[in-house]
Amino acid sequence: MLPWKEKLRSLRTGIGIKNLWLLLLAAGLFLLSIAAGGRKEKNEDTAILPQEVQKEMAVSGVEELEERLKELLSHIRGVGEAEVMITLADQGEKIVLKDQKSSVQSLNEADGAGGSRVSTTSEKEEETIYESSETPFVTKEYAAQVAGILIVCEGGADKNIVMDIVSAAEALFNVPAHRIVVLEMK
Numbered sequence: 001m002l003p004w005k006e007k008l009r010s011l012r013t014g015i016g017i018k019n020l021w022l023l024l025l026a027a028g029l030f031l032l033s034i035a036a037g038g039r040k041e042k043n044e045d046t047a048i049l050p051q052e053v054q055k056e057m058a059v060s061g062v063e064e065l066e067e068r069l070k071e072l073l074s075h076i077r078g079v080g081e082a083e084v085m086i087t088l089a090d091q092g093e094k095i096v097l098k099d100q101k102s103s104v105q106s107l108n109e110a111d112g113a114g115g116s117r118v119s120t121t122s123e124k125e126e127e128t129i130y131e132s133s134e135t136p137f138v139t140k141e142y143a144a145q146v147a148g149i150l151i152v153c154e155g156g157a158d159k160n161i162v163m164d165i166v167s168a169a170e171a172l173f174n175v176p177a178h179r180i181v182v183l184e185m186k
Contacts, residue, residue: 026106026108029108061143061144062086062088066086069149070084073151073153079155079161080155080185081153081154081185082152082185083152084151085149085150086150087148089145089147090145091144092141092143092145095140096138097139098126099129100124100126101124102125149179149180151183152182152183153165153182153184154184156183166182
């Protein structure tokens with residue numbers, strides 16, 4: 001038999017299999033607490049910007065998109081004057097940078113009667129990183145999703161013009177054709 005197997009067998013019979021497992025568990029928890037304790041990591045988490053601010057930013061962005069689409073449509077032959085309304089499915093999302101600190105502590109206790117107890121405590125602390133005193137550092141920004149587009153124009157009665165307008169809106173906003181409505185202006 002190999003010498004390490006003999007040593008393992010003598011260790012197992014000397015202290016008992018139950019105590020051997022407890023010893024291995026305690027050693028593992030100790031190594032885990034050393035590896036994870038006091039570690040600092042940077043992580044991204046969902047923005048904490050107030051919903052009113054996000055909504056206001058989304059509304060101003062929609063108005064700009066509506067104006068740009070209106071101007072673009074006015075340059076297409078046969079469209080004439082146009083009015084545009086864009087609705088949003090959400091307000092978008094901003095991901096801000098967070099500083100995370102985490103620690104794990106393990107305590108092994110043994111009493112005189114052969115019993116033992118293992119206590120593990122973990123703590124996690126997050127702090128948002130700010131660019132200025134009130135502005136969080138944004139790492140990613142997801143644009144608001146367009147739910148639908150309504151276009152009212154002078155050329156809305158011509159089916160060919162309507163198809164061109166729908167194709168343009170599909171390409172610009174990645175919105176399916178059934179969510180784009182083109183009507184004739186009175």
